[in-house]
Amino acid sequence: MRRRLASGLMQRALHLAGSVAIVAIASVSPAVGGDEPCEVPAELVRVEATLPHLSDRLRAGNPVKIVAIGGASTTGAAAGSLDLAYPHRLQEILDRWYPTVPITVVNKGVPRQTAQQMLERFPSDVIAEDPVLVIWETGTTDAVRGVEIDDFAAALQAGIDELKARGIEVIYMGAPLTEMLKTGWTCLTF
DSSP: OOOBOOGGGHHHHHHHTOSOBOOOOEEOOSSTTOSSOOOOOGGGOOOOSOOHHHHHHHHHTOOEEEEEEESHHHHTTTTTSGGGSHHHHHHHHHHHHOTTSOEEEEEEEOTTOOHHHHHHHIIIIIGGGOOSEEEEEOSHHHHHHTOBHHHHHHHHHHHHHHHHHTTOEEEEEOHHHHHHHTTTEEEOOO
16 A cells, blocks of 8 residues: 655654754744744754754854745745745844854745655755755645655655755755744744
8 A cells, every 4th residue: 555645654754864953943923033032842842963064154154055945935925925934034033143144045945846846956946056054845745745655755865865965954844844934933043
């Protein structure tokens, strides 16, 4: 029997990823980068890997490029506008936190693409940008279209392997986290 991708099976795909940083983004004021403390219950924050290349560049004050590739949440369509898209909000937050570091967050979102379709765009939309970090938001379209779990996992693993081989760090963002972002969740920790 062929297995279909569903929210409960997403964990299997994530376990294949190995050293991918899985970063929870927690609820604070909808205002971007507000001064309110970010109080997050421990069970909502799980970081299984660090981002040493990004951290090193930020500490040294060297230029940082982050590529966000994904679907409607990445483009801002799910949030209501480009200004509410998480890449734009991330750019604003990082500019505030690191005012002397040149940081660029590049938005390469295309709604309704599967992980495999995004992977096919990696050469032109990700690798060509020479990022230190890639935030990959995928999984919703695969689930809606009934993509086989093994096919989804293979596309995800191929993308992760390609990024790791090039020394590019990656954060995977799945469907549940993108839903939280649409509701104003913005607390980030590096």
